[in-house]
Amino acid sequence: MIYTYALVAIAACVAIERFHNRRAKTAIVLLLAAFLAIAPRFYGNDAVFSVLADAAVYVMLALGLNIVVGFAGLLDLGYAAFFAIGAYTYGMLASPQFGLHLPFWVLLFLAAALAALFGALLGAPTLRLHGDYLAIVTLGFGEIVPQIFQNLTKYTGGPNGIAALDVPTFFGHSFGASVMPYYYIALVGIAAALWISRNLRESRLGRAWMAIREDELAARHAGIDVLRSKLAAFAIGASFSGIGGVLFAAKLALVSPDLFGFQVSVLIVSMLVLGGMGNIVGVVVGSLLLTIVNSALLPQINSLVDATFHTTIDLSNLHFLIYGAILVGIMLFRPEGLLPNRERRAELHHAGEAAGDA
Amino acid sequence: MHEFLAQLANGVELGAIYALIALGYTLVYGILELINFAHGDVYTFGSFVALGILVGLRAAGALHGAGLILGIAAALIAAILASALLNAGIERLAYRRLRKAPRLAPLITAIGVSFMLENLIELWQGSAPVPFPNVIPNPQLQIGALEVGVQQIVVVALAIVTMIALHFFVQRSKLGKAMRAVAQDRDAASLVGINVDRTIAMTFLIAGALAGVAGFVGGVSFGSAWFLNGFGAGLRAFTAAVLGGIGNIAGAMLGGFLIGMLESFSTWLIGGQWSNVAVFSVLILVLVFRPSGLLGETLPEKV
Amino acid sequence: MKVLELVGVGKRFGALTALSNVTLDVEEGAIFGIIGPNGAGKSTLFNLLTAIYRWDEGSISIGGLSIAGLSTQRIARLGVSRTFQNLRLFGNASALANVMVGEHVLLEANVLDSLLNTGRERRERTEAEKRARELLRFVGVSGVEEQFARNLSYGTQRRLEIARALAARPRLLLLDEPAAGLNPSEKHELVSLIRAIRDGGTTVLLIEHDMGLVMNLCERIAVLDYGEKIAEGEPREIREHPRVIEAYLGAPA
Numbered sequence: 010m011i012y013t014y015a016l017v018a019i020a021a022c023v024a025i026e027r028f029h030n031r032r033a034k035t036a037i038v039l040l041l042a043a044f045l046a047i048a049p050r051f052y053g054n055d056a057v058f059s060v061l062a063d064a065a066v067y068v069m070l071a072l073g074l075n076i077v078v079g080f081a082g083l084l085d086l087g088y089a090a091f092f093a094i095g096a097y098t099y100g101m102l103a104s105p106q107f108g109l110h111l112p113f114w115v116l117l118f119l120a121a122a123l124a125a126l127f128g129a130l131l132g133a134p135t136l137r138l139h140g141d142y143l144a145i146v147t148l149g150f151g152e153i154v155p156q157i158f159q160n161l162t163k164y165t166g167g168p169n170g171i172a173a174l175d176v177p178t179f180f181g182h183s184f185g186a187s188v189m190p191y192y193y194i195a196l197v198g199i200a201a202a203l204w205i206s207r208n209l210r211e212s213r214l215g216r217a218w219m220a221i222r223e224d225e226l227a228a229r230h231a232g233i234d235v236l237r238s239k240l241a242a243f244a245i246g247a248s249f250s251g252i253g254g255v256l257f258a259a260k261l262a263l264v265s266p267d268l269f270g271f272q273v274s275v276l277i278v279s280m281l282v283l284g285g286m287g288n289i290v291g292v293v294v295g296s297l298l299l300t301i302v303n304s305a306l307l308p309q310i311n312s313l314v315d316a317t318f319h320t321t322i323d324l325s326n327l328h329f330l331i332y333g334a335i336l337v338g339i340m341l342f343r344p345e346g347l348l349p350n351r352e353r354r355a356e357l358h359h360a361g362e363a364a365g366d367a
Numbered sequence: 368m369h370e371f372l373a374q375l376a377n378g379v380e381l382g383a384i385y386a387l388i389a390l391g392y393t394l395v396y397g398i399l400e401l402i403n404f405a406h407g408d409v410y411t412f413g414s415f416v417a418l419g420i421l422v423g424l425r426a427a428g429a430l431h432g433a434g435l436i437l438g439i440a441a442a443l444i445a446a447i448l449a450s451a452l453l454n455a456g457i458e459r460l461a462y463r464r465l466r467k468a469p470r471l472a473p474l475i476t477a478i479g480v481s482f483m484l485e486n487l488i489e490l491w492q493g494s495a496p497v498p499f500p501n502v503i504p505n506p507q508l509q510i511g512a513l514e515v516g517v518q519q520i521v522v523v524a525l526a527i528v529t530m531i532a533l534h535f536f537v538q539r540s541k542l543g544k545a546m547r548a549v550a551q552d553r554d555a556a557s558l559v560g561i562n563v564d565r566t567i568a569m570t571f572l573i574a575g576a577l578a579g580v581a582g583f584v585g586g587v588s589f590g591s592a593w594f595l596n597g598f599g600a601g602l603r604a605f606t607a608a609v610l611g612g613i614g615n616i617a618g619a620m621l622g623g624f625l626i627g628m629l630e631s632f633s634t635w636l637i638g639g640q641w642s643n644v645a646v647f648s649v650l651i652l653v654l655v656f657r658p659s660g661l662l663g664e665t666l667p668e669k670v
Numbered sequence: 671m672k673v674l675e676l677v678g679v680g681k682r683f684g685a686l687t688a689l690s691n692v693t694l695d696v697e698e699g700a701i702f703g704i705i706g707p708n709g710a711g712k713s714t715l716f717n718l719l720t721a722i723y724r725w726d727e728g729s730i731s732i733g734g735l736s737i738a739g740l741s742t743q744r745i746a747r748l749g750v751s752r753t754f755q756n757l758r759l760f761g762n763a764s765a766l767a768n769v770m771v772g773e774h775v776l777l778e779a780n781v782l783d784s785l786l787n788t789g790r791e792r793r794e795r796t797e798a799e800k801r802a803r804e805l806l807r808f809v810g811v812s813g814v815e816e817q818f819a820r821n822l823s824y825g826t827q828r829r830l831e832i833a834r835a836l837a838a839r840p841r842l843l844l845l846d847e848p849a850a851g852l853n854p855s856e857k858h859e860l861v862s863l864i865r866a867i868r869d870g871g872t873t874v875l876l877i878e879h880d881m882g883l884v885m886n887l888c889e890r891i892a893v894l895d896y897g898e899k900i901a902e903g904e905p906r907e908i909r910e911h912p913r914v915i916e917a918y919l920g921a922p923a
């Protein structure tokens with residue numbers, strides 16, 4: 010069942026990418042939206058929608074990171090830190106931890122703002138750094154943030170985190186134990202993220218990012234404020250992650266520091282790399298594929314193998330291998346990802362020539 | 368005072384291990400401008416190879432008398448060879464094709480290799496730390512107010528001997544000179560007849576060998592090996608390399624010892640749970656305020 | 671009215687003196703050429719004007735305003751655009767997008783406009799695209815709007831880079847060896863293009879090696895040698911100037 014949803018969504022994405030007719034594209038988007046909104050009433054169960062809601066959160070995270078990596082060309086290896094900041098915002102402000110029970114809807118926006126603020130705080134001193142160095146600095150930040158949450162036991166519950174988070178309500182109706190509200194919220198979130206991503210790509214700011222990615226010095230000569238543009242990318246990208254964090258924490262009703270380690274950042278980077286950095290639709294496909302592999306395919310293969318060979322192998326141990334293989338395989342053999350946008354494709358295939366005159 | 372000296376000794380010991388790993392980062396970065404993210408896992412691999420040899424020899428009852436010395440030598444050499452070959456293999460299979468790719472591609476690939484290695488080592492050795500055979504006797508020696516273990520002395524001595532050997536190798540040998548030439552200007556080096564591919568491969572081999580030594584001494588020093596050891600140690604060592612000035616061999620050694628001290632003293636003074644925060648804060652601060660490191664030169668931007 | 675004014679400008683790189691005591695005025699509406707042997711300091715001069723380097727002595731003002739301490743992007747906002755000796759186009763973007771980046775300083779859409787695709791953003795984008803198409807026509811490369819810059823021929827890339835620089839409607843346009851690598855007929859068209867640019871109200875300052883082109887095109891020429899200005903004047907004066915002849919032909923025996 011989960012595959013039906015995933016395949017429909019992926020097929021629609023591929024179709025959107027292949028059609029050039031604007032109307033056809035719009036029609037597919039609307040059809041897909043209608044399908045994802047209505048089909049759950051007839052088809053599926055809570056387990057499926059739980060996975061789909063998680064998948065939707067990852068799509069949002071990937072779209073956010075795509076703004077930083079794909080649009081602005083800045084490799085952020087600590088993206089999970091903003092996810093943690095979003096999740097802990099909910100965990101600390103909507104739980105018995107401090108007896109504060111701020112509404113879920115307010116915290117969605119607060120978390121976005123806080124994550125953006127931290128994105129800017131991290132970015133302001135570090136965005137002068139280039140390429141690899143920036144990547145490593147963000148990695149360091151990504152390691153520090155969960156560690157701080159872990160160490161400030163008095164406020165954050167330490168290594169155990171905070172449990173029994175509030176169940177959100179919608180005009181007085183509690184979400185209860187159902188996963189459907191999260192699924193629908195995440196769908197709306199994706200729609201918003203897609204809309205914003207497209208707006209940005211076509212905008213003055215999006216062109217500035219393109220220029221910075223392609224040739225920072227030439228961008229500066231065109232009067233582009235490089236630092237501010239990069240900061241905007243960092244802050245906007247982080248805010249997506251902040252919102253994703255609130256959704257994630259509310260659905261799980263739990264936050265703990267081990268949920269936001271380096272492997273989460275690398276997972277999101279893998280989604281981008283798999284789908285095609287910079288291409289909005291590609292990123293959606295990449296994140297759907299990886300989430301499905303992680304949450305559905307691997308466990309199923311696992312139980313199949315165990316049932317057939319009467320073993321108790323734990324294939325969930327293979328996540329690192331899968332992410333690693335995706336990163337290496339795609340970079341070596343198809344650097345533009347599965348669904349590239351045309352700029353990135355050209356960039357990655359001609360980079361050798363450019364290196365000569367750099 | 369007593370505690371201070373003990374932490375100092377501890378820091379030197381940690382620092383020696385980090386310095387050995389840091390040298391691998393710095394050699395590779397110097398020649399390719401690539402952060403070999405998988406380097407920490409090459410270190411882990413070396414640790415496990417040494418561990419495997421020692422466990423095997425112990426089971427065979429070979430670790431007595433002269434056999435003990437031979438066994439330790441065998442484990443050390445095996446770790447060196449295994450790590451060196453692994454590192455060179457990674458270069459050949461994963462990085463070589465990407466030499467002209469955009470700068471982020473090799474780094475992303477290196478992260479991928481690191482994840483794969485970690486997972487493979489986990490599948491091979493399990494997800495729990497494995498005790499490292501306690502082969503080097505560890506009586507405590509009292510030198511004035513300073514109390515050190517024999518193991519600590521061996522670890523530091525081995526690391527220092529390795530580093531001195533590396534220094535002479537890079538300064539004196541033909542290959543060392545070729546490495547420096549390629550690091551300076553790859554095209555020019557190839558014009559004067561240096562085989563660039565081979566030199567880069569040899570650099571990875573040497574970097575891997577250093578990680579192998581680190582793997583052995585790290586195993587002895589920490590008393591265990593763990594599939595994720597390389598991630599934390601690798602980041603600390605990379606921080607050390609950056610702190611000293613990446614690409615700079617003396618800098619990597621200096622940085623290694625400084626980071627070892629930082630870890631040791633931050634653990635003592637503010638608690639082990641903050642040492643990660645301390646180390647990564649140093650990483651960020653150095654990169655932001657002095658990206659050329661303590662011993663590196665600031666190069667003007669090319670236009 | 672002086673668009674550009676250098677007084678006693680000096681620049682050293684370590685022990686090497688790249689420029690020393692250079693004084694220069696460029697009048698509004700001029701086509702001004704800077705020539706000199708390789709290593710004379712011409713490119714260094716351009717790099718000072720766009721704040722790639724900081725000068726050590728003297729002062730530089732643009733439109734009467736000192737640019738000391740200003741960043742590259744601030745100087746661009748003052749109305750200084752440039753091209754590069756070794757072309758620096760956004761290779762993996764369309765020709766149209768390249769020119770639209772050039773218009774960056776003319777647009778006012780802020781981050782919020784960009785996020786929400788507001789009316790201002792849409793309106794500006796439409797206008798920017800229209801102007802970009804016109805500019806591509808103006809420099810003589812229409813029909814390649816959607817092609818990637820890197821796939822264009824060398825001559826087209828040179829023109830595209832000029833179009834990108836012009837897109838900011840600069841008052842001062844710096845051209846770094848615009849004729850390098852062009853064939854004679856392309857050079858001929860370049861001369862007309864630069865004249866048309868000047869006639870459009872933009873002052874042009876160019877570095878060039880092709881002596882014939884400089885003599886034909888520029889109204890005023892300054893000659894640099896070993897970082898010093900050894901002559902300045904009209905093409906006729908420069909051609910006969912003894913120090914210039916010496917610099918180019920070597921010291922008389």
